[in-house]
Structures are given as structure tokens and as C-alpha cells.
Amino acid sequence: MSSQSTAPAKRRWYHNIADAYRVTQASFPWMKWALIGLFVVIFGGALAWGIASGHWLYIPFLGLLLALLAMMILLSMYTRRASYMQIEGQPGASAAVMQQIKGWNMEQEPVGMNPRTQDMVFRAVGRPGVVLVIEGPVSRTKRIVGDEERKLRRILPNVDIHKLYVGNGEGQVKLGKLESAMRKLPKKLTKQEVAAVVKRLSSLGAMKLPIPKGIDPYKARPDRRGMRGR
Structure with a gap:
């Protein structure tokens, strides 16, 4: 019987985001609520604006993209800082x-x-x-x-x-x-x-x-x- 080597599964972009969140959450437990709050404020504001202006689809969609972008920026700001905090004080x-x-x-x-x-x-x-x-x-x-x-x-x-x-x-x-x-x-x-x-x-x-x-x-x-x- 010929055995075929199984190639390792390719990591997707959302796997990297999950890893970044895991690392950051360990050092900054408030990160979960900060991300949720940021999303609610930006998307909620865009949704209210869209309904009030009559553009109930276009503006909320832009608000959704802006909220996700803001969440990624906040996460990236603290991921590296969290990584360094976890190794601080170790030789090397x-x-x-x-x-x-x-x-x-x-x-x-x-x-x-x-x-x-x-x-x-x-x-x-x-x-x-x-x-x-x-x-x-x-x-x-x-x-x-x-x-x-x-x-x-x-x-x-x-x-x-x-x-x-x-x-x-x-x-x-x-x-x-x-x-x-x-x-x-x-x-x-x-x-x-x-x-x-x-x-x-x-x-x-x-x-x-x-x-x-x-x-x-x-x-x-x-x-x-x-x-x-x-």
C-alpha cells in the first residue's frame, strides 16, 4: 500500500485574528468589552443615521465596514504590546x-x-x-x-x-x-x-x-x- 502524506491545513486570515485576540485578551481582559462597545457605538450610530435619513441600507453597510475596521485597528494596537508583556523579564x-x-x-x-x-x-x-x-x-x-x-x-x-x-x-x-x-x-x-x-x-x-x-x-x-x- 502506498501512503500519501497529508498536507497541513492552510491557515486562514480569521485564524490569525483569533490568535491575536487570544493573546491580547490574556493581558487585557477588558479587550472583549472594548471591541463590543466600539462596534455598538459605530454601527448603532450609522444605523440610526441611515434610518433617519432614509438611506437605511447604504449608510448602515458603510457603518458596518467602519466598525470592523476600527475593531481591527484597536486589536492591532494592543496585540504586540500584549506579546511583549508576556515575555517581559525573561532572559533574551x-x-x-x-x-x-x-x-x-x-x-x-x-x-x-x-x-x-x-x-x-x-x-x-x-x-x-x-x-x-x-x-x-x-x-x-x-x-x-x-x-x-x-x-x-x-x-x-x-x-x-x-x-x-x-x-x-x-x-x-x-x-x-x-x-x-x-x-x-x-x-x-x-x-x-x-x-x-x-x-x-x-x-x-x-x-x-x-x-x-x-x-x-x-x-x-x-x-x-x-x-x-x-
Whole structure:
């Protein structure tokens, strides 16, 4: 007998919306009522206007489309925020966020780490230059950040190096605002210069960091299915 492999069922667009709602509802329990209220206000208003004006079919139909669009916009605004809230505080959470940002070349492993405290330094290259994203308090991570910065200064003396500390303490950027913080950095390099910087950094080779057993810097990942429903 010849066995035929069963192809996985294709995911429909409404599956992604359902995933987005599930992720968002877990962090924002009021989302259900906000969506219902938004729909009732917009569609109800359009329905009343349509009946009063005599256009009882045309205007309510437009109101229905507008209500659904408004619901999607509201859901998309909170889906990514909810995804980041669910991984906040986990080792490697900042790397998971950085992977979602387009236009950056990011190292797949942390370039610096303290095995005892699990402080990590991740590196990305983009048009603003080199960005070091640090998980851990500013005072406690000075050594590993300083080591990486000195190494970069030797091979990239004319490239800007930015440091972003992720956390909820003083001088730190909250995980949910890391993407906007990176996007706000002033762009100094062309795309060709970015490629040259990446090539020069790759010449350093990969350094095996002493990552403790049971610690996966990329274990913290946002719900990708939910985020596709944006």
C-alpha cells in the first residue's frame, strides 16, 4: 500500500485574528468589552443615521465596514504590546523584540553575558550605527558593556555606538518601547556602509559565551501567530 502524506491545513486570515485576540485578551481582559462597545457605538450610530435619513441600507453597510475596521485597528494596537508583556523579564526577551524590527542586522547570540546574573548584551547594526541592547541594571553591566564597546571602537572608530538598557529601572527602556527607541535613533550610515560594518564585524568570528545550562537566550519569544493577526 502506498501512503500519501497529508498536507497541513492552510491557515486562514480569521485564524490569525483569533490568535491575536487570544493573546491580547490574556493581558487585557477588558479587550472583549472594548471591541463590543466600539462596534455598538459605530454601527448603532450609522444605523440610526441611515434610518433617519432614509438611506437605511447604504449608510448602515458603510457603518458596518467602519466598525470592523476600527475593531481591527484597536486589536492591532494592543496585540504586540500584549506579546511583549508576556515575555517581559525573561532572559533574551529584548532579542525576541529586536528580531521583529525590520532594517537591522542582528547577532543571533548575545555578544556579552554574565553567567551568574544572566545579564546579556545583544548587538545590532543598522543605519544609526551599532546598537548594544543590554539586559540588566546599568551599574551591574558596566564591565561586559565596556568590554564590548572597547572591542568595537578598535575596529569601527568612526561608527556611532548606541547603548540601550532594557528594564523598568532608572535609565532603562521598557521592553515594549525598545522598538520605538531603536527607530528614533538618528540615521548616519547608508545601506552600503551598513553592509560594510556587518562584514567587518563578521571578521571577529563567533565567540562561545559561557551560557549556563537551562538558559536559552531565545526562549523568550512573542506569540508570532498572534502578531500576524495585527
